[in-house]
Amino acid sequence: MTFHYHDGHLYAEQVPLEQIASDHGTPTFVYSRSSIETAWDCLDDAFSLRPHQICYAVKANSNLAVLDVLARRGAGFDIVSGGELARVLEAGGDPVRVIFSGVGKQVWEIDQALGAGIGCFNVESRSELDKLADRAGALGTTAPISIRVNPDVDPGTHPYISTGLKENKFGVNAEEALALYRLAADHPALSVIGLDCHIGSQISDIQPFEDALLRLLPLVDQLQREQIPLTHLDLGGGLGVTYQNEAVLDPVAYAAMVDKHLGKRALTIMLEPGRSLVADAGILLTRVVTLKENVGRHFAVTDAAMNDLIRPALYQAWQSVLPVRESTPSERARFDVVGPICETGDFLAKDRELSLVESDLLSIGSSGAYGFVMSSNYNSRPRAAEILVDRDQVIVVRERESLSDLWRGESTLPS
């Protein structure tokens, strides 16, 4: 068990969260190494029936220690910026297993990735294909590519994280993809190796993945007929997790579905999961600063806020709130758990039954993905510390920012 109660106290692996709070302060993101590893193994094992490579989507949680844990497991990495590539290399990730996604790759990022010798560029437009060919030619190398196809399926998720509909900015449609493949196949500085899609995030049903796959396979076969054989098919990320009561997608059923439709095609399956590998491996540990009541509504004001964890404010996301010390049911009330930021949208949770006194500790669940990485310094709040727990070991994997970090690189006017 990664996060669990023992004698009424909440633990991360073998470490009481109260100890982390008293040694390192709050707000703090706490990650469990074994939880990341278990999620990785589960998905990796499910796809073991076929050649496959899982490329962790770095944007979900890009802490060097998290990347290190996954790199040691044999992970590849799906990056969307030069900054993410630099992190992967710094953490010891293998550049050959890096794939580069994103609609707006800049020349410096393309050059950096070509220089590092990454495994594949997921190309999202004609303009990008031309730019990539130019840069690879100029640098005397060839760029391995796949085209990101937008299969026009509705993943049934929040509109902000739905990316596979034809009106989205991502990828190209299947006809345009075929034209781009023909161009790329004839270009000496490009090497066609794969086909890519990514339809959205927090998907709890296999059907959209199946729809997407069935729209991609005719293109795979067409390319084969045109002597443009592919070596891999990248199905993207997007596997959902349970925040409240969502069904989770069974990786074994997912793998079986893919296996069935691929049939005899000799393609390596690539996946780009982010959230499903790290969401449940992290919590946000926060302390109640103030309790107050306004016209019958109870507020627990915590030292964590929307700048630390923006998902509730941005996507109206629901995340669990657990007391770090189990409370007696008799003294409960319904609380809105809010931060101190000057925005009514600054909440972590609404209408939760809790028993609280000031200075109590709370654990906001499933904060390992799209938590710290989306944090900011809004209201001049130093960003939270990040801690990785490995059995009984507590490793500070990012120090809490200091006040002077807040203006690093800034200056007042010259005198």
Ligand SMILES: *Cc1c(COP(=O)(O)O)cnc(C)c1O
């Ligand atoms: C965000 C993203 C992912 C990861 O999505 P998850 O929902 O976290 O699994 C994978 N691929 C691409 C191209 C992305 O933009």
